[in-house]
Amino acid sequence: MILLSCFLLVVIGKDLLFSGTIFFGPVFVPSAEDKLKLMLELAEPKPGEKIVDLGSGDGKILVELARKGYQSEGMEINPILVRRSRKNLRKLRLEQWAAVRRANFWKSDFSSYDLVFLYGMKHVMKRLEKKMLAELKPGARVVSNYFRFPDWRPEKVRDEVRLYRR
């Protein structure tokens, strides 16, 4: 058991292990700084908009939104990442700017959101495209880091970051 733990720490990396990825399934990779900056530029959030990060990971996008004065919410399936993101927000005294919920986005309704942040995985994009086109209100925007929807044409693309408008 000790040997196995050492192996996991060295080979898989402590962040992956402690994020719970290997125990809870979906992969956690935070958006890189330059992509995060681009996502916010393309998103052009406005005060009062309902903003969500689908699969909010450690809360990196929520923290950046809060720093810029935008309220947002995070939806994250991995309970360890939910706890970690809440702790990060608390440490930065930004907890009143973002609420993180443990939730499965497949079981959530997107119809109330004006702006959706997404850094998904290739294999979820087709199903997510269908769900978003069915549920998002007209005019709602989706900013996707790297992964593209197979049929939905983006309004803008910059360095693999895409802006979609419903």
Ligand SMILES: C[S@@+](CC[C@H](N)C(=O)[O-])C[C@H]1O[C@@H](n2cnc3c(N)ncnc32)[C@H](O)[C@@H]1O
């Ligand atoms: C690539 S990470 C992105 C993290 C963060 N959005 C960012 O850009 O830094 C994807 C996140 O989505 C979460 N996730 C995957 N499937 C999910 C689902 N069905 N419902 C909620 N969260 C999910 C994973 O646990 C992971 O934290």
